Amino acid sequence: MADEHHDDHGNTVSAWFLTISWIAAWSVAGVAIIMGGALVTWTVIALGLSVVLAIIAGVMKKAGLGRKEPRPVPPTREEWEAASKAAVKKDSGANREVAATASKS
Numbered sequence: 001m002a003d004e005h006h007d008d009h010g011n012t013v014s015a016w017f018l019t020i021s022w023i024a025a026w027s028v029a030g031v032a033i034i035m036g037g038a039l040v041t042w043t044v045i046a047l048g049l050s051v052v053l054a055i056i057a058g059v060m061k062k063a064g065l066g067r068k069e070p071r072p073v074p075p076t077r078e079e080w081e082a083a084s085k086a087a088v089k090k091d092s093g094a095n096r097e098v099a100a101t102a103s104k105s
Contacts, residue, residue, distance in 0.1 A: 012067055014060035018053060025049045 029046035033039055060066065075083065 012061075013065040014057045015066070017060060017065075018057035021053045021057075022050055025053065 026046050029042040032042045
């Protein structure tokens with residue numbers, strides 16, 4: 001459930017819309033509070049607007065403006081160590097070939 005809920009994070013239209021719109025909504029509420037508006041009133045307005053904007057971003061995601069492929073999964077520690085060992089072996093094998101070629105000439 002948590003992965004599905006956070007699946008939209010990243011460089012997508014719906015994610016940027018939600019980020020920018022929340023910044024704008026809470027900035028307006030913050031300025032209104034600083035200018036003497038009622039704290040509770042503007043907080044409720046910002047919270048309500050945040051929910052509406054999240055629903056709009058969800059609709060945008062369902063309309064195809066969200067992530068199109070599954071999230072990349074980082075390798076486990078064992079997979080990463082195996083890949084780095086293979087890269088070191090491949091690199092050292094290439095260095096040996098270069099050294100052998102250099103010694104022949």
